[in-house]
Amino acid sequence: MNSPVDPGARQALKKKPPERTPEDLNTIYSYLHGMEILSNLREHQLRLMSARARYERYSGNQILFCSETIARCWYILLSGSVLMKDSMVLPPCR
Template sequence: MKNPPERTPQDLEIVYSYLHGMEALSNLREHQLRLMCETVRHERHEANEVLYYPDDIGTCWYIFLSGSVFIKESMFLPRSSFGKRSAGSFRRGCECIVLEPSEMIVERNSVFLLCFSGKTTRIATTATATSKLQNISSYCLRKKEVSSVKHARLR
């Protein structure tokens, strides 16, 4: 899989056709899934590698292609997803260990900061981030309630 900025429309169609059938993404609408195809990346990890630690900030989540990982007394196998942040926390909260050589698709989490009359509100999302931000900012700008809208990718 090419890096996101290098993908052609044909590459995006290949990524889309693969992701379209995954149960982990079945709740996404077509346009949300197509947006996600523009940002996902492919990673390979070796056995016994620690993918993340409990105090790590959850900057992404994973969809398994091959291999397995161990998280909180559970094993995750291909075509499952893991690593999404729990509500109200940016920390992982547990350790993730790669059990065998593994390949996965990785999607970065996005954080949107909306400033309402000097107060900052965070909206954490994944593939739906762009469309939600556009809808929220359009509504708020019509209402003249937003002093600024910022989009920041967690690094």
């Protein structure tokens, strides 16, 4: 399944944060700004997130975290599905 992420945003997110150009950061910011879930964030909060966000891809049946684990990050599901405590989570349709 192909990711619905804009190819430019995906490429920018794949770069290590210190290697990103101002153009990369603006591309990531624009992509995140368009997500409804992030619409209540202030610009400076979203820019901080843009600087730290990264693209990760996982194979099926991988455990990303367990309920007893303290969260150190959070995920935005771009494609695929996630099973959480007997509930299926799917990304929104675009």
